[in-house]
Amino acid sequence: MSDAVPRGATPEPPAKQPRLTVLSGPSGVGKSTVVGYLRKVHPEVWLSVSVTTRKPRPGERDGVQYHFVDDDEFDKLVANGELLEWAEFAGNRYGTPRQAVMERLEAGGPVLLEIDLQGARLVRQSMPEARLVFLAPPSWDELVRRLTGRGTESPEVIERRLAVARIELAAESEFDVTLVNTSVEDVARELLALMRDC
Numbered sequence: 458m459s460d461a462v463p464r465g466a467t468p469e470p471p472a473k474q475p476r477l478t479v480l481s482g483p484s485g486v487g488k489s490t491v492v493g494y495l496r497k498v499h500p501e502v503w504l505s506v507s508v509t510t511r512k513p514r515p516g517e518r519d520g521v522q523y524h525f526v527d528d529d530e531f532d533k534l535v536a537n538g539e540l541l542e543w544a545e546f547a548g549n550r551y552g553t554p555r556q557a558v559m560e561r562l563e564a565g566g567p568v569l570l571e572i573d574l575q576g577a578r579l580v581r582q583s584m585p586e587a588r589l590v591f592l593a594p595p596s597w598d599e600l601v602r603r604l605t606g607r608g609t610e611s612p613e614v615i616e617r618r619l620a621v622a623r624i625e626l627a628a629e630s631e632f633d634v635t636l637v638n639t640s641v642e643d644v645a646r647e648l649l650a651l652m653r654d655c
């Protein structure tokens with residue numbers, strides 16, 4: 458059968474590819490805050506829940522912010538190829554469960570990952586069609602204020618995360634888009650528009 462469009466008929470627009478959007482940026486810039494706000498306003502936004510060896514912070518629940526696992530469990534996930542990507546970040550390991558993401562993409566739904574720079578680079582290699590979004594702070598001082606003000610990390614861990622932040626900020630040009638987190642509402646709106654533009 459011919460695929461030609463009959464004369465006079467309006468051609469169908471090409472089917473849009475389900476898009477994988479990766480949100481990265483230095484620790485404390487506000488990634489979780491932006492994603493949390495976005496999902497409150499748009500509960501249909503699908504976010505991958507990562508696996509981590511980090512201990513839960515007060516208020517964090519297993520299966521909600523993260524799947525919290527021990528080192529042995531994480532080793533098994535890696536060995537069994539169950540992680541789409543994983544990285545060590547400031548002394549803990551974090552990874553994206555492969556199956557849930559692939560099922561969602563195969564079902565035609567957009568996917569959002571909130572992961573670090575190393576993970577973003579791995580996703581770029583394995584899924585070059587992914588859109589990489591960098592969340593930047595309005596200034597270095599504001600980043601330090603936010604990370605310190607969150608009050609969830611010891612001074613040593615804050616120093617460690619800020620050292621990584623300098624490396625992450627230097628990698629901004631590797632990303633497709635930069636959003637500056639001055640206003641949570643504005644950034645959430647811009648991120649949603651990017652996710653829908655696929």
Ligand SMILES: Nc1ncnc2c1ncn2[C@@H]1O[C@H](COP(=O)(O)OP(=O)(O)OP(=O)(O)O)[C@@H](O)[C@H]1O
Binds near residue numbers: 483491603604
């Ligand atoms: N636009 C903003 N203006 C002022 N404060 C903000 C803004 N966005 C986030 N914050 C605050 O900054 C702190 C860090 O935010 P958040 O925990 O979301 O960062 P993160 O990027 O997810 O960090 P991490 O990578 O360490 O998990 C929080 O206390 C949050 O309330």
Ligand SMILES: Nc1nc2c(ncn2[C@@H]2O[C@H](COP(=O)(O)O)[C@@H](O)[C@H]2O)c(=O)[nH]1
Binds near residue numbers: 507542546551552577
């Ligand atoms: N490479 C990955 N990085 C991840 C993943 N999930 C979260 N993260 C990133 O880790 C740091 C620290 O997170 P925190 O919750 O301890 O503050 C931050 O940059 C997250 O985006 C993942 O699955 N893979």
